[in-house]
Amino acid sequence: MENLGDILKRLADTRRAANGDDGTNGHGSAPETELEDVCPSCQGRGWLTPQVPVGHPDFGGFEPCHCQANQTAQDRSERLRRYSNLGHLTRFTFETLNPQGVLDDPESQHMFSTSFEAAVAYAEEPKGWLALVGPHGSGKTHLAAAVANRCIEDGNPVFFVHVPDLLDHLRASYAPNSEINYSDLFERVNDAPLLVLDGLGAQSSTSWAQEKLQQIFNHRANAGLPTVITTTTELNELDPYLASRMRQPLLCRILEVRPTHAGGQGQSHRLGRVEPEMLRRMTFEQFDIRGNRPSSQQQASLQAAFEAAQSYARDPDGWLTLFGDTGVGKTHLAVAIAAERLKLGMTAYFAFVPELLDYLRFTFTPESRVTYDRVFDQIKNAPLLILDDLGQENTSPWAYEKLYQIVVHRHNARLPTIITSMLDLTDESGPISSRVQDPSVGLLIRMDAPDYRVKRQRGGNPRDRRANR
Numbered sequence: 001m002e003n004l005g006d007i008l009k010r011l012a013d014t015r016r017a018a019n020g021d022d023g024t025n026g027h028g029s030a031p032e033t034e035l036e037d038v039c040p041s042c043q044g045r046g047w048l049t050p051q052v053p054v055g056h057p058d059f060g061g062f063e064p065c066h067c068q069a070n071q072t073a074q075d076r077s078e079r080l081r082r083y084s085n086l087g088h089l090t091r092f093t094f095e096t097l098n099p100q101g102v103l104d105d106p107e108s109q110h111m112f113s114t115s116f117e118a119a120v121a122y123a124e125e126p127k128g129w130l131a132l133v134g135p136h137g138s139g140k141t142h143l144a145a146a147v148a149n150r151c152i153e154d155g156n157p158v159f160f161v162h163v164p165d166l167l168d169h170l171r172a173s174y175a176p177n178s179e180i181n182y183s184d185l186f187e188r189v190n191d192a193p194l195l196v197l198d199g200l201g202a203q204s205s206t207s208w209a210q211e212k213l214q215q216i217f218n219h220r221a222n223a224g225l226p227t228v229i230t231t232t233t234e235l236n237e238l239d240p241y242l243a244s245r246m247r248q249p250l251l252c253r254i255l256e257v258r259p260t261h262a263g264g265q266g267q268s269h270r271l272g273r274v275e276p277e278m279l280r281r282m283t284f285e286q287f288d289i290r291g292n293r294p295s296s297q298q299q300a301s302l303q304a305a306f307e308a309a310q311s312y313a314r315d316p317d318g319w320l321t322l323f324g325d326t327g328v329g330k331t332h333l334a335v336a337i338a339a340e341r342l343k344l345g346m347t348a349y350f351a352f353v354p355e356l357l358d359y360l361r362f363t364f365t366p367e368s369r370v371t372y373d374r375v376f377d378q379i380k381n382a383p384l385l386i387l388d389d390l391g392q393e394n395t396s397p398w399a400y401e402k403l404y405q406i407v408v409h410r411h412n413a414r415l416p417t418i419i420t421s422m423l424d425l426t427d428e429s430g431p432i433s434s435r436v437q438d439p440s441v442g443l444l445i446r447m448d449a450p451d452y453r454v455k456r457q458r459g460g461n462p463r464d465r466r467a468n469r
Helices: 004-018 073-084 087-091 106-124 140-153 163-172 182-191 207-223 240-246 276-281 296-314 330-343 353-362 372-380 397-413 431-436 462-467
Strands: 129-133 159-162 195-200 227-231 252-256 319-323 349-352 385-390 417-421 442-446
Touching (some): 073 140, 073 159, 087 140, 106 129, 106 140, 129 140, 140 195, 140 227, 159 163, 159 182, 163 182, 163 207, 182 207, 195 207, 207 240, 240 252, 276 330, 296 330, 296 442, 319 330, 330 349, 330 385, 330 417, 353 372, 353 385, 353 397, 385 397, 397 431
Parallel strands (some): 129 227, 129 252, 159 195, 319 417, 319 442, 349 385, 385 417
């Protein structure tokens, strides 16, 4: 397989040939690269971009060139692989990948299998962007290459490039003796029907590099061109412009391939992750709206909460707050929503509020591997945040201030947020409660039912029954 430089050199040669330049050096000698028969329409690419205005349904799409009609499927596949820049990654397919990943712990397996299923679905119908986030060795590049190879099998063109290599070639194209034309390379990346950017964040963070990547991201986002991105870098540590594009839920689906603490890196904390056992037990299918012998009114409250949670799982818009006594199923429904979003390849940040505050305090200690700013930004800007058991935290001025900052930020930005609480939030006052009760941002539902963990019996000693409350 050829490297990127060879591919682009041939592309430049084919374009010169298509423009009537035989590529000789003035002494009648032919170029070293053997030219193929070049189609004047597509200039050797095999596909065309419809010339339609912005906003047209076909804008940013592609269609096979007429020159491909007489080619066999094998010929087309070989040509697509040749120009894909996949190189040795052609062996990275879904068939050569364990759907559960390489780690043994259930959390990692669940996260990888979710990413695997989402990547397969994306390869079948590449629309929008797909971002694969995880540490080194987590399988991100394998998944991205598998998407590219599957698309090639289906006859769709792909361009795969490692981001640092791309920037190196762009820099080299400015040299007077460069065999690679800057415009050819930049156009190829900008307009690729499917672009795979591998290793975002591994490049030198210069202003020039940021500018080039911003241009690529902007063009492809505006054109709606399918794009796959892999990165080991947390989104809040990327260039803010690039991160903002990736955080657009209607544009980009973000998949966390495996926990950052996996692979011997040490488990610094589990904040933000829903335990696999909770995901297994707390599903919509296992939520019993009959509760624990509730009255008709109590059962109606469970039914209302259940239906609201299901609706929210389909379309997390604004806030959903569930409050009531312990054991009514608040956390169960919150986790069920998270499970449904995870199945779709979305992210959900789960935080038991007292633990959240404890960990924020921990980030100030020398033992912490992450900074306070990094964790706090991650919480504030999570695509879906679940604050479990609000009101059970130690109400120190510092704790209240941190919660207030989180709530205000997410309220102002109307970021999807689920809150569970044992407090009667309709009777509470203050800046946090005021935002929770805001009907323009979210829905507030009381769950009034007996504790499902405590078996209720008919008759018996009233004192015993009171002791179980």
